[in-house]
Amino acid sequence: MRKLTVIESENLPDLENNVHDVEDKEEQDIEQEELNWVQLLTSRRYKEARELLVEEIKVTSEIKLLVFLKCESALILSYYDFNQAVYEFKTLIDEHASHSIVYSSFSNIYSRTRQYEEAISVIDEGIKQFEDSEKYNLILTKAELLETSHRLDESKDIAKEVAEKSISDNQKSQAYLQIGQIQEKQNTRNEARNSYLKAYSANPNNRDNVFNISEYFREINDYRTELVFRKRLVNINSNNSIELGYLGNCYVALGLFSLAMESYKKALSVNELDTSWVVSNIGNIFNNVGLYSTAVEILNEALEKGQKNEYAYNRLSQALENHQSEQSREREIIDSVSVEPKDLDAASNSLRIPNLAEEIK
Numbered sequence: 001m002r003k004l005t006v007i008e009s010e011n012l013p014d015l016e017n018n019v020h021d022v023e024d025k026e027e028q029d030i031e032q033e034e035l036n037w038v039q040l041l042t043s044r045r046y047k048e049a050r051e052l053l054v055e056e057i058k059v060t061s062e063i064k065l066l067v068f069l070k071c072e073s074a075l076i077l078s079y080y081d082f083n084q085a086v087y088e089f090k091t092l093i094d095e096h097a098s099h100s101i102v103y104s105s106f107s108n109i110y111s112r113t114r115q116y117e118e119a120i121s122v123i124d125e126g127i128k129q130f131e132d133s134e135k136y137n138l139i140l141t142k143a144e145l146l147e148t149s150h151r152l153d154e155s156k157d158i159a160k161e162v163a164e165k166s167i168s169d170n171q172k173s174q175a176y177l178q179i180g181q182i183q184e185k186q187n188t189r190n191e192a193r194n195s196y197l198k199a200y201s202a203n204p205n206n207r208d209n210v211f212n213i214s215e216y217f218r219e220i221n222d223y224r225t226e227l228v229f230r231k232r233l234v235n236i237n238s239n240n241s242i243e244l245g246y247l248g249n250c251y252v253a254l255g256l257f258s259l260a261m262e263s264y265k266k267a268l269s270v271n272e273l274d275t276s277w278v279v280s281n282i283g284n285i286f287n288n289v290g291l292y293s294t295a296v297e298i299l300n301e302a303l304e305k306g307q308k309n310e311y312a313y314n315r316l317s318q319a320l321e322n323h324q325s326e327q328s329r330e331r332e333i334i335d336s337v338s339v340e341p342k343d344l345d346a347a348s349n350s351l352r353i354p355n356l357a358e359e360i361k
């Protein structure tokens with residue numbers, strides 16, 4: 001499925017860098033604290049993470065949580081002992097064949113290493129074990145694997161099966177998203193658009209799905225339709241600064257700068273983390289409408305707040321260039337105007353003023 005990441009664009013916030021900044025700060029904050037297995041995993045300290053996780057597994061009795069933790073343990077193991085991880089997953093299938101997460105997690109270690117046939121084979125074994133919604137979840141996973149391995153028609157066909165047979169609105173929505181994504185790759189734009197709209201109709205309340213749909217319409221520059229879905233996302237979560245920021249970006253693309261400013265200001269009011277990307281986007285609005293000196297001032301403020309990356313510097317550079325160009329234009333205008341007084345009497349004597357009455361004759 002379309003990943004929920006920021007795609008570089010003139011009007012998009014640099015969310016990815018903000019996330020890294022926050023993660024760096026969090027890592028600094030917890031340096032002096034005892035790390036849990038998730039934090040160790042994030043830091044790629046795989047063996048230490050697994051050691052802690054094994055201890056947690058020993059004191060866990062709730063079956064779903066236990067199976068999940070065992071799957072996570074085998075996944076972590078695959079980073080430094082792949083063959084042993086395969087053995088552990090096969091053991092998990094023998095012990096917990098009724099849990100679909102075992103199959104999806106097992107296939108993950110193969111797909112991560114681009115062994116797609118092996119990954120699909122694991123999912124096929126899982127599909128045989130289920131008749132309920134778990135089966136359709138695994139079929140959707142298989143559809144993604146088929147797409148990744150460039151078997152587009154096969155992927156589309158089994159996604160259609162889920163869309164037609166599943167009783168879950170969310171699964172139907174995901175299936176139509178999968179179909180739409182393949183149709184994009186096959187350059188059947190009208191069909192893709194229709195599939196994305198079906199995805200929304202199936203489940204208009206799933207944030208991730210609506211976000212993916214919004215991204216599709218942004219990518220094809222259909223900002224009018226994108227606006228409908230950006231507004232829906234804000235309705236789903238009105239206190240999410242990221243959704244408000246994206247809505248502001250859409251307004252900018254439509255030339256609705258006042259509404260964009262309102263959206264960015266709301267984002268600033270609810271954001272508890274780094275707000276430099278919002279400030280930077282506000283500066284970009286002033287640049288777009290020709291208020292270059294104000295843009296430079298605000299973009300410098302964004303840099304001071306923390307958005308120090310090539311994208312931010314390019315924005316500031318563009319605003320400075322526009323401001324200098326405007327100053328050059330001002331000088332050209334002044335230089336083109338002569339303020340020396342002229343001999344108006346001499347000029348009037350050299351002119352023949354036509355007699356309109358004579359011209360009519």
